[in-house]
Amino acid sequence: MRIGIDLLWVRVGICGGTESVVRNLLDGFTQYAPQHEYVLFVARDNAESFCHYTEYPCVKIHECPIDCANPAKRILWENLHLDNTAVDAQVDVMLIPVYSKPASHSKIPYVSVIHDLQAVHYPQYFSPVKRLFLKYAWRKTCRTSAKIIAISDFVKEDIAKRYPYVADKLVTIYDPILSRQSALSFSQLAEKHDLKQGKYFYCVSSMLPHKNLETVLKMMQLRKQNGETEEKLVLSGVGGNDREMQKLVNRLEIADMLVLTGFVSDEERDCLYENCDVFLFPSIFEGFGMPPIEAMRKGKNVVMTDRTCLKEVTEGKAIYVETPFDPKEWDRKLKEAQQIEGKKEPFEKYSLKCIVTEYVKALTEC
Template sequence: MRQVVFNALQTSLSGGIGRYCHELSKAIYDQHKVDFKIVIREEDKNSFSFADIKDLIIVKNIKNAKQRNFYEQFKLPKLILKKYPNAVIHYPDTMAPIFAKNKVIITVHDLAFKSVKDAFTWKTTLWKNFITNLSIKKADKIVAITEFTKSEMLKYYPKINDKISVIYNGFNDFSKEHINCNNINKNILDLKDSKYILTVSTISPRKNIDGIIKAFDLIKNKISDYKLVVAGKNGWLYEEVYKIVDNLNLSDRVVFTGGINDDELKFLYKNANLFVYPSFYEGFGLPPLEAMSFKIPTIASNVSSLPEVIQMKECLFDPFDYKEISKLILKIENNQYFKDNIIKNQSQILKSYSWNKCGNNMVKFYLEG
């Protein structure tokens, strides 16, 4: 039986990739088609109760990304070689274990650090370029999460076509899950009786939060009973977004929740009137799919992977044109037939994505050789 060691150390240390680690490892493990070992932090043990303890490699004292990177590069490859010399190692982000003797698979989610100016600090950009260049050479096989991501990789690394396969992410259908209101901050609970437009992302330049704020400002008097809710933690250069809100005198209409837990996220989706995802660049983009599952009309940028994932042209806008964003918001607000048709089509699109399907395709990928 093919043996795979899956590195899930990022599970609660990073947002989207952390969720990818957890959901994909569970979907693969539940199939029992490969001998599957999962590397986790001790703090995340409860989240992996689906796996037998003998199939978990539990690591202590990983508190931050630097400690994780060091462990992944220098300690974990030696441990795997000693205990599982014939295993394939899967690192589910762009960084491969450079000195590993085992065969290595990596998942590449995006190359924003190459394609998007000011996506990260210069130090982070330098590090990501350095480690990605080495990782692409080191990896025996590479998973791209969309055709867009594959095209980005081939743009920068044109000789690796034979290494790459596209396996789409699943998404979390939170709409079927219980919401524990005791686990929700009061400022979020207070939104229950409000009408609001929701966007979910870390506040950083490539997420284009200033674009949705400017679009909202253009139509604030036409949707005077609406608020704009920005759900996500502060990231790189977040201060500029707060300045825009102050300069436009929108402090009473724009709500910043800060970082949120799963119950708060579900609550926000459930009670939102419209979901807008104005990002300049995404390797996949999970939040729009999550929003769709709550039957919220969902619109998003017409760039990067988003048209490929969302599949509905009528729900896409130019993220560089906030007037276009505002017009599409008003069209949904004023045209009930258009709104209902979007929601109906979204239900069909969601059938394309599940972690079960993602896990099944990944197992096939493992077994190919």
């Protein structure tokens, strides 16, 4: 079977977890399902980041005359031309890893992934135009896709509640998580960020409001007021309002206890996981939530919320705060985590082999 995959939306280093998921999937397809052929529809300005896949006989790259850096033009091009391009490439089924499925299409079946319906739950985080577009895109995707993949049971139930006519098309397939031992020496990062091994808390997150970073920053302020200044908070991620974040840090007077790394490579992130004391994940809304699982695979204790899908995907194995916006409870739970010996959790069901098997089944059954 020839499977087309829309990658026009990937803005390298900007799309966060969604980009990681699709790259993990591509690695999995080449390793565990090379009997199929994969046509990667890429943009002019992200093509280079996918060119190494041409080393695999089962992968073909199709560069489209559009740039991912301009979302409006990209979405328009996808709606007008992607399906015809897929027909010309003779694909048997199209995988759309995000919400940008073409409005109309040929007889090629489409399998679309919906990661969450965040704009329904938190409309205040989106402009009126973006809200309208997302609602249109989700409705169109649900009506015209042969199959919808939800990345957790929480998301599946959320979609079925709002679009009941799509219930028989829905299937839950979790995100694939690829964990590796970092080959990076911690001494390099220690010098770069002025860190001590095992003397910092780690968090991987964008700076969007639903990530609830303000609460853990207030927890750090509380620790400083109590004279607990030995351990820093290291935050890695992109997206959101950096300027507002810096204003908050300055107002709380905790700049000396915070390290903002910005975007980090997978190797840097893994090294920071491996050498932290406790991993923190204060988000109150996720469709899946990869970082806590990545941290627990490294044997780190995780303090996090249990909102939306988070207790589901972490299987109840983390330490959960009951009041996500209470800095004092975060501090108590953090101290509790520090008293417990970390245990590596394998989470085999998120392995590439397991997830790729489920994706291939969904794609080939269309």
